[in-house]
Amino acid sequence: MKKNKYLIEIEEFDSINELSAEDQHLLNQAIAASENAYAPYSNYHVGAALRLDDGKIILGNNQENVAYPSGLCAERVAFFHANSNYPGKAIEAVAITAKSKTFVIQKPVTPCGSCRQVMAETENIQKRKIRVLMMGEKGSVFVSESVESLLPLMFQAEELKIK
Ligand code: THU
Numbered sequence: 001m002k003k004n005k006y007l008i009e010i011e012e013f014d015s016i017n018e019l020s021a022e023d024q025h026l027l028n029q030a031i032a033a034s035e036n037a038y039a040p041y042s043n044y045h046v047g048a049a050l051r052l053d054d055g056k057i058i059l060g061n062n063q064e065n066v067a068y069p070s071g072l073c074a075e076r077v078a079f080f081h082a083n084s085n086y087p088g089k090a091i092e093a094v095a096i097t098a099k100s101k102t103f104v105i106q107k108p109v110t111p112c113g114s115c116r117q118v119m120a121e122t123e124n125i126q127k128r129k130i131r132v133l134m135m136g137e138k139g140s141v142f143v144s145e146s147v148e149s150l151l152p153l154m155f156q157a158e159e160l161k162i163k
Pocket of ligand 1: 039042044046061062063064071072073074075110111112115
């Protein structure tokens with residue numbers, strides 16, 4: 001038996017002001033996207049903003065439902081919209097943030113496992129890394145250079161793909 005360690009690397013910025021103007025803009029777009037979330041059950045309003053390789057920005061937010069599992073996270077709303085409406089356009093970066101009606105989010109909002117899996121599939125298909133920007137209402141900003149590094153040992157079954 002041997003033990004393996006898998007390291008992930010995250011950049012941490014004390015404030016949004018330390019980021020490039022492009023990244024700041026995308027994070028601000030994610031804040032704007034969170035305003036349109038439909039989250040009456042959790043009161044946790046998530047916004048995601050994607051930047052395509054032609055500069056176009058796609059927004060998404062969480063859409064909840066009284067039948068709880070029928071709802072969808074902000075990141076998947078945005079990725080599925082981009083993939084269905086702009087097929088073939090690579091996604092360069094995604095910014096994620098949230099606002100709660102019941103408490104102040106002091107730490108960066110990091111995507112759930114299902115969203116990481118969906119974002120990783122897009123990253124694999126486009127063969128280009130997606131920069132992931134994560135921010136709360138307060139505190140620092142996390143940046144990952146790729147989705148892959150947020151999902152070590154992700155499920156990849158090449159044999160499931162039609163040849
Ligand atoms: N949520 C997202 O939109 N993105 C995530 O990555 C995690 C959670 C949403 C789902 C639900 O509407 C609310 O946040 C609380 O879990």
